[in-house]
Amino acid sequence: xxxxxxxxxxxxxGQPLALLLKANPLVTELGLYDIVNTPGVAADLSxxxxxxxxxxxxxxxxxxxxxxxxxxxxxxPAGVPRKPGMTRDDLFKINAGIVxxxxxGIAVTAPKAFILVISNPVNSTVPxxxxxxxxxxxxxxxxxxxxxxxxxxxxxxxxxxxxxDRSKSRDVIVPVVGGHSGVTIVPLLSQSSHPLPASVDTERxxxxxxxxxxxxxxxxxxxxxxxxxxxxxxxxxxxxxxxILKALTGEKGLIAPSYVHxxxxxxxxxxxxxxxxxxLDYFSTNVEIGTKGVERIIPxxxxxxxxxxxxxxxxxxxxxxxxxxxxxxxxxxxxx
Numbered sequence: 001x002x003x004x005x006x007x008x009x010x011x012x013x014g015q016p017l018a019l020l021l022k023a024n025p026l027v028t029e030l031g032l033y034d035i036v037n038t039p040g041v042a043a044d045l046s047x048x049x050x051x052x053x054x055x056x057x058x059x060x061x062x063x064x065x066x067x068x069x070x071x072x073x074x075x076x077p078a079g080v081p082r083k084p085g086m087t088r089d090d091l092f093k094i095n096a097g098i099v100x101x102x103x104x105g106i107a108v109t110a111p112k113a114f115i116l117v118i119s120n121p122v123n124s125t126v127p128x129x130x131x132x133x134x135x136x137x138x139x140x141x142x143x144x145x146x147x148x149x150x151x152x153x154x155x156x157x158x159x160x161x162x163x164x165d166r167s168k169s170r171d172v173i174v175p176v177v178g179g180h181s182g183v184t185i186v187p188l189l190s191q192s193s194h195p196l197p198a199s200v201d202t203e204r205x206x207x208x209x210x211x212x213x214x215x216x217x218x219x220x221x222x223x224x225x226x227x228x229x230x231x232x233x234x235x236x237x238x239x240x241x242x243x244i245l246k247a248l249t250g251e252k253g254l255i256a257p258s259y260v261h262x263x264x265x266x267x268x269x270x271x272x273x274x275x276x277x278x279x280l281d282y283f284s285t286n287v288e289i290g291t292k293g294v295e296r297i298i299p300x301x302x303x304x305x306x307x308x309x310x311x312x313x314x315x316x317x318x319x320x321x322x323x324x325x326x327x328x329x330x331x332x333x334x335x336x
Contacts, residue, residue: 008078010034012230020238033067103132127325142293146259150236259284268297
């Protein structure tokens with residue numbers, strides 16, 4: 001019996017994510033929460049012939065607490081999407097408070113749940129959640145995940161396009177490390193399960209790297225102000241959640257990329273810190289997931305000189321993003 005909860009379930013990511021989780025046979029109960037429309041979303045999904053019982057909640061009458069009651073997994077896509085011209089800082093100003101308040105609700109009602117943060121900017125929102133839990137003395141770094149799977153999904157898709165075989169998209173595995181925005185996204189293309197053709201020169205390699213790093217901008221531009229990467233993010237979020245669900249049922253050897261607190265595995269985290277040359281609290285890399293959450297943080301391994309340069313460029317920005325999230329918990333902006 002597994003209860004999954006989606007916070008922000010009526011939004012552009014939340015609705016398709018809820019649909020994909022309803023279709024997952026490992027979910028037996030699905031709780032949906034948002035500030036509008038969740039009873040309707042729940043009613044719609046409840047007609048789908050899969051095992052999960054679906055219930056939707058709104059803020060009145062302790063809706064958040066009711067949604068979270070008994071939760072094993074909480075996925076947070078809540079917040080506003082990025083629009084053309086909007087920076088991650090702009091996004092932070094809006095979404096930080098939303099994530100902060102939801103984290104308090106989780107800490108009170110479902111402190112042992114696995115928390116999967118999708119709300120951007122992930123580099124900062126994950127530390128916000130952590131600080132809420134630290135303040136209450138209940139933080140377990142093994143149970144907090146920043147969902148960076150979309151970066152890996154994009155890398156797999158784009159590499160399959162370059163090798164001219166889209167049928168291999170799901171088979172292509174490219175480790176993507178660092179963070180989850182712009183230059184903090186570091187695809188380790190040298191470690192791709194399907195090597196790039198020899199015809200991919202330095203110029204094409206840099207173009208591919210930039211496309212993976214800024215794939216979200218491509219979607220925002222194409223949607224012409226009407227939204228961001230919602231469908232692909234929902235797919236990626238469901239893929240990562242599926243790994244967590246499998247881990248909860250006892251499946252072994254599950255490896256997935258995630259932005260995690262490096263204390264989740266002190267030995268592995270220490271190795272990553274040494275590899276990147278900085279004592280960061282958070283970093284995205286492959287992790288092994290088990291019944292208690294993060295079981296092992298997997299080091300970056302051998303990287304090329306080009307990838308070392310990308311990591312060097314990522315680390316200072318990532319450090320600033322982490323600091324912004326960590327200090328937000330201490331001094332949240334006054335409510336107007």
